[in-house]
Amino acid sequence: MNKxxxxxxxxxxxxxxxxxxxxxxxxxxCPDLMLKAIGARFDATGHPRDLTTLxxxxAGDMSGIKGVDYIAKKGLLKKxxxxxxxxxxxTAEPPLIWQMIGNDEVVAYNIPSGILFDMHREAAAKRPGVLTKVGLDTFVDPDRQGCAMNASAAKEPVxxxxxxxxxxxxxxxxxIPQVAIIRATTADERGNLTYEHEGAYLGGFDQALAVRNNGGIVIAQVKRITKSGSMKPHDVRVPGILVDYVVVDPDQKQTTQTVYDPAISGEIFHPLEDFALPDFNIQKVIARRVAMELEAASAxxxxxxxSANVPRILLEEGLHGAVTWVIEQGPVGGIPLLDFAFGCASNAEAFVPSPHQFTYFQGAGFDASLLSFLEIDRTGSVNVSKLSFRPHVTAGAGGFVDITARARKIVxxxxxxxxxxxxxEGGKLVIEKEGKLKKxxxxxxxxxxxGxxxxxxxQDITYVTERCVMVLRPEGLVLTEIAPGVDLQTHILDxxxxxxxxxxDLKLMDAHLFAPQPFGLKLPQKPQRTLHG
Structure with missing residues (x-):
């Protein structure tokens, strides 16, 4: 059968x-070519209409990858x-999907990534649903927004x-999905899929399984097709029995702006000296202080x-390999990449399917997580998912909620x-002018x-900024360190x-953090795990 x-x-x-x-x-x-074809069909015929997409x-519009914006059209996308x-x-304009969500033109939800994968597994096994504590007392909780991103979604609880x-x-x-659109590198004539040029496996197998078990169709976008029997069975990540149709895009990018880098897919290792070290600036000072929270031999x-710069801090300090990095897209080890290649790693030790990585996170199998914040409140709660003063900014949280739900240590x-x-200046922090918005x-x-x-x-919770370090305690946020040159009252408390x-015992942050040269980072050894640890 020709697929x-x-x-x-x-x-x-x-x-x-x-x-x-x-x-x-x-x-x-991203199966960009398939999404483009769906959008083009709608423009030409008015069909398909009223789609729900998971x-x-x-989902997003990225530099060089238009993605979901191909189908962000009124009438085509319902939910x-x-x-x-x-x-x-x-583009200078917000992505079309952000505009549709902000204008209440599509029913939109932000469900934590791990829970969304759990929902696919439940659909595949025809079980009643996902029972979880992930998301309690966050925007996921129906006592708050219940994952709804706009008024239309609030009317239809999930x-x-x-x-x-x-x-x-x-x-x-x-x-229950009726169609899965997944992506791989190579398909054979029977639809078996391998991922040798991909930066991660993501969750294609789980998505295909959910669709197959419920009578739908699975479409795989690939870079190339090979003869049946030419694949090694251990290399096949999605078997052809789950794949109905194959679409070839010989120009598909490996990630956002990357045509192909074999180190991203683990086929070669770049020498460590190939990785750029961060310039000395305020963000590097913060990343250095975050690095001081780590223990050797940790995941x-x-x-x-x-925090994405912390691996390069360890590299600069001669400590590459002292910590194993794990990111939600699935890479384990190596050096995670930055900016819009984030989610990939060069020189990775392993690739784990994302649904399994999220199970690892939800159950707190790892040692620590390094994350960002937009706002912090008096209870220690953090917002990274929404700021209404920036119109049409609806980035959502990804796996943040899955990761933080039970994490033993978060910085x-x-x-x-x-x-x-x-x-x-001179080993001290100089605050020229305060920002207009308090965080x-x-x-x-x-x-x-x-919080x-x-x-x-x-949970062990620490907050690191350029001017101070705080920890979460039952009595509130406790200020434990301040930067040299900072006035406690004027620059922090006020x-x-x-x-x-x-x-x-309020202390000064280590003065070596505020100098350009390597600061002599030492990581204590993580205690040996025991049966109960």
């Missing part, structure tokens, strides 16, 4: 009102459920809070933002104020991480909307 179709022929198979699961993490693994990790909706600098065995849980019904998750990093002008607020606009839950669970607790 190969043109993009146009494959797009013609999608019926009106279908639910489609799309495998991508923004530009990484994007477990990220969208995504882990996140990031944007690249491809999550309920229920009692089970005397405890509160969140319950998500599975969503550490990384988020987008300042949040960011600038103390938004828009402040600061620099380093330590009485109540965050959107709770992406719950109350963290206290209840005994810049917070709520009172900070000043530690009795």
């Amino acid at each position: 190969q179709l043109t993009p146009e022929e494959a797009a013609n198979l999608i019926p009106d009102e279908a639910t489609i699961s799309v495998s991508s993490s923004s530009g990484l693994g 994007h477990p990790i990220a 969208i459920i995504g882990g996140s909706y990031p944007s690249g600098p491809s 999550v309920r809070k229920i009692e089970f065995e005397g405890e509160e849980w969140l319950f998500f019904k599975p969503i 550490v998750n990384l988020g987008f933002g300042i 949040f990093s960011g600038m103390f104020n938004a828009g402040a002008k600061v620099h380093v 330590l607020v009485n109540e965050v606009e959107h709770v992406t991480f719950s 109350r839950r963290a206290i209840e669970q005994g 810049q917070s909307e709520f009172p900070l607790v000043v530690a009795r």
